[in-house]
Amino acid sequence: MLKHPTLDLLGQLGLVGMAKAFAELAANDEAASLGHPEWLALLLDHEATYRNDRRLALRLRHARLRHHAVPEDIDYRTARGLDRRLFDMILKGDWIAACENLAIIGPTGIGKSWLACAIGYKACRDNRSVLYTRLPRLIDELALAKGDGRIAARMKSLARVDLLILDDWGLEPLDGNARHHLLEILEDRYGRRSTLVTSQLPVARWYQVINDPTYADAILDRLVHNAHRLELDGESMRRPVTNAAA
Known part of the structure; x- marks a missing residue:
C-alpha cells in the first residue's frame, strides 16, 4: 500500500496526532461515510489529545513526584479527617492561581505525601509546573550547590516553578545555611508562586524547628501567612491489616 502524501505533509508539520488519526481513518471502511467536516474534527481532536498527553508526560517527568497518585484514586473512606468537599476545592487549584x-x-503514615503528589499530579494536568522534593534532601542539595557554584541557578529554578512541594517539613532542626536558603526560597516565591509543605508537626512547633527566632518570624510569615491548612488524624495507613481468621 502506497503511503498517502498527506501523511508526509502532516509529519513535516509536526502534526503527529493528526497523522496517526489519518492513517487509522484511511484504513477504516466506515470512515468513508464521514463528511469533510467530520474528518477534520476527528483529526483535530486526535491532535489535541496527543499534545495534551505529551505535555502532561513532560510536566510529570519534571515534577518527579514520589508517588503515582491521581485524584481519582483518593481514599475518602479511611477515617483520617479528609473532607471531600474541602479537598475537591484544593484540587481545583484556585489557591495556586492566587499564589x-x-x-x-x-x-506519620496518614497519607500526607500521597495526597501532596495527587495535588501535584492535578496541577500538572492543569498545565502548571510542579516540583516535588523532600525538604531534608533539598537542604543537602543546596549545600552541595553552594560548594560548586550552582546555587544561584538552583535557587532561580526553585523560584520559577508554579507549585513547589516540600515534603517532610520539620523532621530535624535547621542549621544556619538551611535557614538562610529556605528563607531565600520562600522570599522569592511569596506572592508569586505556591508552596505546599507536609509535616508531622503542628504549625505551633515549626517555630522551634527553625531554631532561630529572627529567621523563624521571617520564614513563617512568608509560608503560613497565606497558607490553607489540611489537618489529618488517625491510624497509620501503612499498618498491615490483621486477618481475623489467622
Whole structure:
C-alpha cells in the first residue's frame, strides 16, 4: 500500500496526532461515510489529545513526584479527617492561581505525601509546573550547590516553578545555611508562586524547628501567612491489616 502524501505533509508539520488519526481513518471502511467536516474534527481532536498527553508526560517527568497518585484514586473512606468537599476545592487549584500556600499536617503514615503528589499530579494536568522534593534532601542539595557554584541557578529554578512541594517539613532542626536558603526560597516565591509543605508537626512547633527566632518570624510569615491548612488524624495507613481468621 502506497503511503498517502498527506501523511508526509502532516509529519513535516509536526502534526503527529493528526497523522496517526489519518492513517487509522484511511484504513477504516466506515470512515468513508464521514463528511469533510467530520474528518477534520476527528483529526483535530486526535491532535489535541496527543499534545495534551505529551505535555502532561513532560510536566510529570519534571515534577518527579514520589508517588503515582491521581485524584481519582483518593481514599475518602479511611477515617483520617479528609473532607471531600474541602479537598475537591484544593484540587481545583484556585489557591495556586492566587499564589497561596498549603500545609498538610498529620501523623506519620496518614497519607500526607500521597495526597501532596495527587495535588501535584492535578496541577500538572492543569498545565502548571510542579516540583516535588523532600525538604531534608533539598537542604543537602543546596549545600552541595553552594560548594560548586550552582546555587544561584538552583535557587532561580526553585523560584520559577508554579507549585513547589516540600515534603517532610520539620523532621530535624535547621542549621544556619538551611535557614538562610529556605528563607531565600520562600522570599522569592511569596506572592508569586505556591508552596505546599507536609509535616508531622503542628504549625505551633515549626517555630522551634527553625531554631532561630529572627529567621523563624521571617520564614513563617512568608509560608503560613497565606497558607490553607489540611489537618489529618488517625491510624497509620501503612499498618498491615490483621486477618481475623489467622
